[in-house]
Amino acid sequence: MAEIQGGPLPFIPDDVTVPQFLLDSQHPSRPVAINADVSWLIDDSTGRKMGYEEICSRTNSLANALHLRWNIGENDVVCIFSPNHMDYPAMIWAIHRLGAIVTAANPAYTVEELVHQLRITSAKLILVHSRNVDTALAAARAVGISPQFIALVDLLPASAPGGADFITVPELIKEGSSQPASFAERKLAPGEARTKVAFLSFSSGTTGLPKALIIPHYALVANIVQVATFMNGDTRPMESRRFRPGDVVYAALPFYHVFGLAFVMHSLLFYGHTLVVVPKFNFVDMLKSIERYRINVLPTVPPMFVLLCKHPDVPKHDLSSVRYIHCGGAPLSGELTTRLAQTFPHIGIGQGFGMTEAFANTMTPLGQHVCTPGAAGVLIPGLTARVLRADGSVAAYGEPGQLVLRSSAMALGYLGDEKATKETFVDGWLYSGDEVTVNEKGELFVLDRVKELLKVRGFQVAPAEIEGYLLQHADVADACVVSILDEYHGDLPLAFVVPSMSAQARIKRDPAQADAIKAELVKHVADGKAYYKQLAAGVVLTDAIPKNPSGKLLRRILRDRARGMWKNGELSLGVKAKL
Known part of the structure; x- marks a missing residue:
């Protein structure tokens, strides 16, 4: 073959940013000219519509406010930590107007997971949804981001403590629209779009914690x-x-994820x-x-x-x-x-x-x-x-x-x-x-x-990330995470765990301790990782993890064992389809 x-x-321009291409120009591949009368976005819950002119206005006003209030500019990194929102596109494009970089975080992240993303990207500012503000505050403290560098995507309920301390994106847009333009939009030289960074998007890679991909405009x-x-x-x-x-x-697919970001949005x-x-x-x-x-x-x-x-x-x-x-x-x-x-x-x-490394790659023939x-x-x-x-x-x-x-x-x-x-x-x-x-x-x-990744409900999960977290627990001497297959969730993580010496001693004294240890390890992961990284298929205690002479986990052996156990009814799921 x-x-x-x-x-x-057709020709791909290499001297424009993403918002300049989408909002400010026409391209031969675009089937119709921009129509100011057509709704671009509709809010699912309220039916509110937003068209081209309003999106442009909100984008430019927000860019002005971000520059005035925090001096966001060339290569600064701004983290968007929010579920889908009507202002999500405007937030991305405002950041790009300033020559800054977007890193979008999964709103299901725990504090530890968000800390990793903020630290790797050296984020300067966080735009966070009100339902995620506690996680954002804790993560910001851990990496040294002042609460003054956090803004809310939406209004925080009045009853929430500290609600008055945060400015909101709607307020920033109003602020930016009332002030003269404080910034000159970033213009790119021919060829510069090939290297000018637009996104630091996270992919699980092959091992360890998620890695930040450098994605140019x-x-x-x-x-x-x-x-x-x-x-x-x-x-x-x-x-x-x-x-x-x-x-x-x-448009329910999350905008922080490559499918929702590149294809849908x-x-x-x-x-x-x-x-x-x-x-x-x-x-x-x-x-x-x-x-x-x-x-x-x-x-x-x-x-x-x-x-x-x-x-x-x-x-x-x-x-x-x-x-x-x-x-x-x-x-x-x-x-x-x-x-x-x-x-x-x-x-x-x-x-x-598709994949985060290259966006959409294939589609069904027309x-x-x-x-x-x-x-x-x-x-x-x-x-x-x-x-x-x-x-x-x-x-x-x-x-x-x-x-x-x-x-x-x-x-x-x-x-x-x-x-x-x-x-x-x-x-x-x-x-x-x-x-x-x-x-x-x-x-x-x-x-x-080929890479040892799991796909849980469409999300990439690196087994090594869960294994590393399990090994922090005192009851774990060794661990290997594999999956069983479920038609709704896709891969469901299952951990084979070698108990530590002290855990083995407790089990020897009281065999019921085995179930208690397994439950504790499931809870340990649930407390520290996003919902799709949890041990939905449970924990199996084992005497040893098979490895080759160089020490590499022989994951396939345990995966085959796990799927055999599932087929024989020896495992029960800890999750159900969310309706």
Whole structure:
């Protein structure tokens, strides 16, 4: 099998920032001119609409206030710690107007996890949602950020202690709009967008704690053009096309995550879609929103897809407006695809494959109403791919190997981690860590991960991060985290633990202590890690962790053991599908 090509691209400007490209310019791949009368955003809970002119005004006013109040400027890092919000795009673009850098944090993070992100990125300012303010304050104290460098995305309830101490983003926008412009917008020289940093986005990498990827403005601009060029390849009459300017999109996928950030917020807005902004996903509420706003496009991850197949409330709602469901974040089983297609024959179903290191990479061919079961689509324009065997040679069609990509939309590397950068980005190629096959139609099938990552509800989880946290506990001598597979959650972490000598002595005296220790270790991880990193499949106590002569964990042995135990009914889940 030779290299796979995704097709040609139009010119990609390399002298503009992300907001300059999205808000201030027209590009041949953009299907319609910016229309001031069209709503860009709709608040799911209130129905409030926000159009182009208001977004531009809020972006520029906020940039002015950030510069006036905190002197945010060239290469300063601002952390956004919030669920989806109507001002999330304006916050990103205001920071970029100043030449500063965005690092968006998962609002489910614990204090320890946020501390890691703030410390790695050297963040100067935190924009935080009121529901996350306690975590932000504790993390800020730990890294030496003054409370005066924290602003609230929304209004803090009056009853909350210290509520008056924080200025809010709406107040900053009002403040910035009332003052003369205090900054000159950052302009880029030709070629500078290729290296000018826009985002420090976190990916689990292969080992240890999450790593900050250095993403330049050019990478996101390139991916917007890649996605738009793919969509423009649909030459059917407009009423038959999958993506149409003016479509209404359900935007519940988190904006801090690459799927929500690049595809939903940027590519779909660029293509003329309207986003219904949802802070927190709830399935029944989604069904109601589809009816209320006549949603046309549903970007989903597999747990949402499962609920569409199985939730008892689905038949109670009118979903006739939905024309296309796009699933990403983790592989989707062929069985679920077939089931949903049978339930909703009028809805097109597609899959995509992407990664923080290179944004969106594949999408289902435009001519397919329903994706090939198990396939993640074909390469979008501007990408080249190889499938490599373990010895580095190119695999044949249908033969498994590691997916290696070349794209204009690639990150520059990992911040402060030269080793990981050299392992992942090699001579202009991105080594994905995903084991795949490609058929003769160019369709990609994701089989497994070469890198030892888990995908829990679409989120990347590095087993080594959980293992390191377990090893801090006095009852743990050694640990190995693997997963069992669940159709709703994806990978569910399970820890094999070798008890410490003192724990073994307690178990010997009282065998009931084994269950108490397992429960304590589950709680230990639950207290210190985000919900999707918890030991949902529990803890198994074992005598030893298998390793090779060099000391590397033989994870596959324990993974096979765990899945055998699950199949035989020896494990029970500690989580249920969130409806």
